[in-house]
Amino acid sequence: MRKTHHIYTELNYQMRRREDLRSIEEITLIAVKEWMARNYGQPTEHGYQWKDLFLPHGTSLRISHRGLCYFAEVKGDLLIADGKIVTPSAWATEVCGSVRNAWRDICIRRNYREGWTQASAWRAAAGEQPKRPGINRRLRARRITD
Incomplete structure (x- = not known):
């Protein structure tokens, strides 16, 4: 669970740094879709x-x-x-x-x-x-x- 928290914290930091207004859920969905396309x-x-x-x-x-x-x-x-x-x-x-x-x-x-x-x-x-x-x-x- 600790690794997951670290990943979400880093994602939140990177999104704020780039002024990305999308939600974490939206970014997570994009990442999962890209991972599926790349791996399968x-x-x-x-x-x-x-x-x-x-x-x-x-x-x-x-x-x-x-x-x-x-x-x-x-x-x-x-x-x-x-x-x-x-x-x-x-x-x-x-x-x-x-x-x-x-x-x-x-x-x-x-x-x-x-x-x-x-x-x-x-x-x-x-x-x-x-x-x-x-x-x-x-x-x-x-x-x-x-």
């Missing part, structure tokens, strides 16, 4: 369904091409890039100037705390948290020498 890959309200991958509202997409980064964002049920409604494939083709494999060229970030991950990694993990080969490298190296 199931639509909670709004988001873009890209084949078997669900991208919740607010998800950012990025293409790096010729040293420049291009961004799109899921807003409601639509994928928006440069103020236009696009599909991932059409967006990749438009940015790169030729037909491209959008799964390979697009990187996804579901929230600001995550790093960018290639769409094909999300697809291979079927919407679950994708494997990132470099994350546990030190731990694996330590096990080899033990």
